[in-house]
Amino acid sequence: MQLASISKLENFVDQEVTLRGWLYNRRGKGKLLFLILRDGTGHVQCVCFRPDMDPELFARLEKLTYESSIQVTGVVKKDERSQGGFEIGVKDVKVVSEAEENYPIAIQEDTPNIDHLLDNRHLWIRSKIPHATLRIRNEVVQAIRDFFYEREFILVDSPIFTPNACEGTTNLFEVDYFDEKAYLTQSGQLYNEATCMAHGKTYCFGPTFRAEKSKTRRHLTEFWMVEPEMAYAGLDDVMDLCEDFLSYVVERCLTRARKWLDILGRDVTKLENVTKPFPRISYADACAKIIEKRAQLLASGSDDEKRIAKDAMTEPGDDFGAADETIIGMIFDKPTMVHRYPKSIKAFYMKADPQQPEYALCVDVIGPEGAGELIGGGEREDSLDNLLAAIKHHKLPEEAFKWYLDLRRYGSVPHAGFGLGVERTVGWICGNPHVRETIPFPRLLHRLSP
């Protein structure tokens, strides 16, 4: 018995192989029976011809339920009539486990009921679109690790249980830690600042938690973030890294995961366009462009565009909302690096621009096609005195930051880094606006299971 996988059938033409998988679909045509088998690596049509087979087995296969696990033995044939170009001339089928009737997920391309699909996420991930999406996630994650490994960043993961709010801004999940209060991490950044002083260039890569009651297509309560941090680096170094990093990840998906992009129906020309350099624009200039575009959309845009424009900013000062990011995405067709936001709207550890102290040395990378904010980062405050003042100004408990302040006491250097949201990145690359489909088992405001 020669085992094979569906993705490698071209190596077995005219040979007898055994495939192990699940029945995805079934079509009968008189003495012919077509079984569509999936094995995790792909789908293939297996052709059963009644006169050539055991009558009892043929009769059983004609009624075999969807998702029954089966082991198919037959000869690999090149055949243009078959999707994928290959099919199996079936000699024998072993039914490993016959599935129950009423498999909850229908094979249809109609508008799905997302609630039902998410309730059955444990089964839905078998279907083609979610399956391909998770293959893209796999490629993105592998590309991230390879990118940082090749550039000699050291993976030093940060803790998930933390004693206090890192930035004091967002709502955290509170857990009981042996009669002490602990919180699930919302960012590994402060710890990265410590590890990069030990290793030079580090990154952490793990889950992150936000207890915000956000109910939008861009939010999860549990999501994955990759956060690099570099000692002896500034804002420009971070922007260079963002460019190198995002273009590398996209390129990897194009070269090594194109099959899955095709299944998703992704317009790859949009991704092929993601090459260095990316536009770099200051917050102040970006605001001016948004306000200008807003007026133009209100005057002569479509109804959809008018609706977006209405929500966009009318004067600089605030952080960007969803509409502002969408408009940035309309103006530029590449990920766009918006730098130097007002210091007042950014976290306490952001360093002020010496040239214009009311702005921070920070950057957000806003993805095209409505992907939203993919990256947030910047240069960190490295002066002990300034940091103490910022902690006081933000009314944060100084005691909790004692170890963090030590980093400025013992060999402080300019340093910078960023955080990238993995699900938003995967969603953008897949052309799927909803982050909930880019993680195997999404955790959402109203969803904790399966």
Next chain:
RNA sequence: UCCUCGGUAGCUCAGCGGUAGAGUAGGUGGCUGUUAACCACUUGGCCGUAGGUUCGAAUCCUACCCGGGGAGCCA
């Protein structure tokens, strides 16, 4: 928390005061090249929950429950 849309067959939906419908899945039969196969017949329902209006409610009203989309906040 706010705005908005929705809950009818296993699944996707129509019906919007007068006997509960279609497609698909399931069942029975037919077909040697199907691609979401097709053709014929067929099983399948506490119309989200609780009140109310009415001779009569899936349909109208009220409350509640559950969810989707969006806002704020953020990656």
